[in-house]
Amino acid sequence: MVLGATILGVSTVVGFITLQKIRTATDAADSSKAIYAADAGVERCFYEKFGPGGTATSTCNFAVGDISFANGAGVEVIDGGDVVKSIGRANRTFRAFGIFLSPFSEE
Numbered sequence: 001m002v003l004g005a006t007i008l009g010v011s012t013v014v015g016f017i018t019l020q021k022i023r024t025a026t027d028a029a030d031s032s033k034a035i036y037a038a039d040a041g042v043e044r045c046f047y048e049k050f051g052p053g054g055t056a057t058s059t060c061n062f063a064v065g066d067i068s069f070a071n072g073a074g075v076e077v078i079d080g081g082d083v084v085k086s087i088g089r090a091n092r093t094f095r096a097f098g099i100f101l102s103p104f105s106e107e
Helices: 002-050
Strands: 062-068 072-079 083-092 092-100
Touching: 002 062, 002 072, 002 083, 002 092
Parallel strands: none
Antiparallel strands: 062 072, 072 083, 083 092
16 A cells, blocks of 8 residues: 555656756747747847838837747837837747847947
8 A cells, every 4th residue: 555655656756857857848839939939039130120122210029929930939029219129939938039229328
């Protein structure tokens, strides 16, 4: 009886630890997808503003779903004038980049 309870307890703990490791590995993969999606949003904004035919006053607002990737990731870009925020998402993981378009003052 005691031996059976011990085996059950150990197998429960091992199962829980294995589940946590699988979850961590999945979150790491989603984190990579999200950060590359956010980077792609920043690059797209640079292209819209400074690429061929673009102007520095061009806005680069993209809603969720406007830009999506084959790996299931997506990006949302919010243009606030001098600051642009790019939020990459993959499943339930979000990563963001912010870029400042105005030069810093030299004081």
